[in-house]
Amino acid sequence: MGVTRIPTSLTQGSHTKGAIGESTLRPDGTLKVTGDFAYASDLWHEDMLWGCTLRSPHAYAEILSIDVSQALATAGVHAVMTHQDLPAGTHYGLEIRDQPVLADDVVRFHGEPVAIVAADHPETARRAAAKIVVEYRELPPITNEAAALAADAPVLHPHRTDSHAAHVPHPNILHRQPVTRGDVAAARARADVVVSGDYEVGMQDQAFLGPESGLAMPAEDGGVDLFIATQWLHSDLRQLAPVLGLPEDKVRMTLSGVGGAFGGREDLSMQAHACLLALRTGKPVKIVYNRFESFFGHVHRHPARLHYEHGASRDGMIQYMTCRIVLDGGAYASASPAVVGNAASLGAGPYAIDNVETEALALYTNNPPCGAMRGFGAVQACFAYESQMDKLAAELGMDPVEFRRLNAMTQGTRLPTGQAVDSPAPVAELLRRVKAMPMPPEQQWITADESGESIDVRALPGGLSNTTHGEGVVRGVGYAVGIKNVGFSEGFDDYSTARVRLQVIGGEPVAAVYTAMAEVGQGGVTVHAQIARTELGVTQVTIHPADTRIGSAGSTSASRQTYVTGGAVRHACELVRERVLELGRVRFGSYHPAWATAELLLESGKVVTDDGEVLADLVHVIGDESIDVEREWRHRPTEPLDPHTGQGFGHVQYMFAAHRAVVEVDTELGLVKVIELACAQDVGKALNPLSVLGQIQGGTTQGLGLAVMEEIVVAPDGKVRNPSFTDYLIPTILDTPSIPADVLELADQHAPYGLRGVGEAPTLSATPAVVSAIRAATGLALTRVPVRPEHLTGT
């Protein structure tokens, strides 16, 4: 069809070993190291046009008029579209459809899409977009809680019909979730020590490296084919089809190579725009954001203000906690309701506390929309409650690790939601392990060789800027631990679909696995092949590209894919195995009594008894049949939290990680070097240890980024100040320390293979551990992340 660089099936060779539990290598690894892997931004069609977006320069303004005539008249321009040109639905959203595809009479955030252009060269499209004349009347933007909740505040979404509208105290509160348990007033009266604090978390960006991109191709049946980098094909599809005015079966989506996600691809970005332009022009349209546009094109991590209070008895037992967590959701809803749910239900952290009053809410403001990012809701809370733990321990004169261990939850502990944690919760053990890891040597910048000692400035704060040779450098050590839910919570029907086919190809049994799971880098494709090998006893497995011709796999987020789509693949494999054994009984059952009586397994291409006796070759059993099973699979259901008390069986599983940070701070210049960031995490079962390590180290590094460098700076007028990698800094290899990991495997009996989600937990505790270490080095209170040099020098 003239498109090149579309995804292909991934097959690993016939000699590939690697059942679950082994560090099998990625099936897409070779393509990725040769430059042949087809990312969405590499898509190409000989006739394609390039799309471009015109975005609002204001955070809040009325649109008085739009004149596209000059843009349309530009040579090479094929189409210009505004809100007026939308053929059908005008809004989209993950849960609440409150976000305009193109702004109508008002823009609510800096960077909101207003018009789109298709032209024959990306530069032509950009220049034409610049010729669109939009007349705005600026309005005073709402950029904080006080302005949003003022009695005379303008209501940003006046005609709300969403399910949260009825129970919020103000229409600019998108969702509010209280959680109450026990008797806080009584506990407060008997507490010997009370500490409280106000904390703040800045707006973090996912900063995935592969920009938003895709190619939309108009089809002869009036539909559209979209090749796209996303986290969840079917969620995009459900939002897209009504906007295009097409039935879902005419919007065919295929996952293209995804350059990272971390939550930032959960919402639509350019999907609708590319499809609209393709349908309008009758030509394939490609849109690729540059980094500047990417900062405006996806949601960010909610900035938060958190007030916490804890009371403890002299013996170190926490008696109660209260908190109020205010999340800035920005202009549109995105994933905010779920972020609120996580913050509210996990706000007390991984501790056994009987008396709790928490409240979390998300605001509508004119700041950039915020939504999903790795660990959402739990990341913000973890920074605050772990800061409180250090403060409480200090107040009690206790060791901060021992104090945490004393109050750590265990299996059976009830969360503030009343839900008992019904799988291992080795919080104290993770803290013990991370503390027991060997310490990096002191003064590691001094290297000794034949010629004596020398100083490697690269190992010091400031690095090659050569700002110190060790003078004024103080070491600090800090600890933190966190809890995050796995999977979609609060009653969401969280399922996945897998199709598995087993047949003989070239004299060898070959399994093909087909799901709509978005591989965004996490290694789901590796794990699916491992599961198929484990369950079917084959070596050769083909992974089909993900698309919408099969049922939903759910999102690649909430650390859920190995659990849920992995669970679906395993389930489909089990059903295939049953069919293989039925076939075997029919064909060979009369030759050996074990066919009827023994527990039979598929191993190394053979049907074997559980004693290891070989009954038949898989090749002979299958013959020329193709055994093909497609099934949905769900984890056990959860239930919504009570809107007033927050009680309920809200989560399906939890993950825990603990960190120890060792930092060195140049106290004169306020420069921080993280020397080591050790992690201990329980993963239930490491299906692929190498991938698990990659998740722990990658997640830890994003937590480090939030601790000391990463923040989208939004000015008081609601405008984004640093939309580039020049000004929004993510950790480089020089900023990132060694990250030793101690992986614990305590099975969760409710989950496939006992596994636990992995990806998010390390992002939670890395941030407070680093800040705790900086506090230890400097003696400063440090209640806001990211910590900047001026916070350390007081300038």
Next chain:
Amino acid sequence: MRVNMTVNGRPQEADDVWEGESLLYVLRERFGLPGSKNACEQGECGSCTVRLDGVPVCACLVAAGQAQSRDVVTVEGLADFAKQRSTPCGGHGPGPDAGDATGGGAGRADRADGLAPGISISDAQHWQAKPAESASPELAPVQQAFIDAGAVQCGFCTPGLLVAADELLERTSEPSDADIREALSGNLCRCTGYETILDAVRLAAARASEGA
């Protein structure tokens, strides 16, 4: 304007190139070589790193015209480039000219299979890497090491890192960790936390010295 250059040993020509087009755009959109990536187009991420007359550069910051009549090596040509370097007589075909920087390469064996028994790589690895029996013989050693070490997740940073790491290993056969960090400090990776990237470079260096 018309632009001519040698890319991965082959002459390439593009017509109607706009003034402002970068080398990256011309490679990706005109020469059909999308391996070099476009993560920032501002010289901040290194995902577009290529060799220009042997020197690693951000292709997004080089105007296409500046590459006129010069030699470019991209990730797509890395395996050939490594093979050529490891064959002292230069092999066949129009070889990429690595400028002054090729000194360190001659002694390094081309261990694309990563199998070599008896190699002590325990310092370089924290895990039991499985030999990649499906490994394609066309990989450069550093490419194989990235796969084996788990240094590839989403892979968007990988092409630029490979070109930069290969150039480091060409100059320095036994780089220290600080050397590796310094050489790769212009390459952002958002997925891995860099540990496995360090492992990969250590592994490639260890295999090269074992094979030398």
